[in-house]
Amino acid sequence: MKLYTHSPSPNCIKVVAVANYLGFELEQVEIEPHSGFCRSSEFLSKNPNGLLPTLEDGARTLWESNAILYYLGHNSPLFPKDAWQQAECWRWMCWSMCHWAPAIKPMMYQRMVEPMIHHREPDLTALAQAEASFHPLAAILEHHLARQPGWVLGEDLSLADFALGAYLVYHEAASIPLESYPYVRAWYQQLHVLPAWQKALPQDFPQPLSAAK
Ligand SMILES: N[C@@H](CCC(=O)N[C@@H](CS)C(=O)NCC(=O)O)C(=O)O
Known part of the structure; x- marks a missing residue:
């Protein structure tokens, strides 16, 4: 899985922390938010909001940090069963x-x-x-x-x-x-x-x- 991220961002830190905790090897692509890349058609096709973090898993992309947390952690001890x-x-x-x-x-x-x-x-x-x-x-x-x-x-x-x-x-x-x-x-x-x-x-x-x- 590939994570488009900006490492100082709290929304990105929590995704990386959960991935670390659960032992996921994420390929992290560091993006500077003001570099213009987030407004490029290439990136907007992955996340139309032009925001980070954005997760890519095969052909699918997922945005919104809490949705990414759920995707990574839904079947783990970090998400309750009840x-x-x-x-x-x-x-x-x-x-x-x-x-x-x-x-x-x-x-x-x-x-x-x-x-x-x-x-x-x-x-x-x-x-x-x-x-x-x-x-x-x-x-x-x-x-x-x-x-x-x-x-x-x-x-x-x-x-x-x-x-x-x-x-x-x-x-x-x-x-x-x-x-x-x-x-x-x-x-x-x-x-x-x-x-x-x-x-x-x-x-x-x-x-x-x-x-x-
Ligand atoms: N609700 C979104 C917020 C994402 C967000 O605001 N990301 C910031 C970094 S913390 C960003 O990409 N900023 C770049 C910009 O505003 O152009 C999430 O939780 O993923």
């Missing part, structure tokens, strides 16, 4: 895409992309809005993990952990305000130390802004 637990796994994967990621991405953009790539100051209004959206969501995850410490579905690591955890991968560099969420921090730390997760991180994994000079 229908209720499967629904819970999907519940968190949908929540990650609809709520969690949209609240976190502006913080990554303002605190990482703007200063590090565009050499611009972060937009403080956008940051305040992002933090205001983030806290109620972090409180939901914190409350869930406090009642049920371990992984998001309980004792077993699942696709849901990879789907949610991916957006915290830059929590230090993007100063994502996790101070009040000890269960979220402890849960993410368990994911972060998995060899499969470590191996999925980009080579130039950024340092916290306070350490970067």
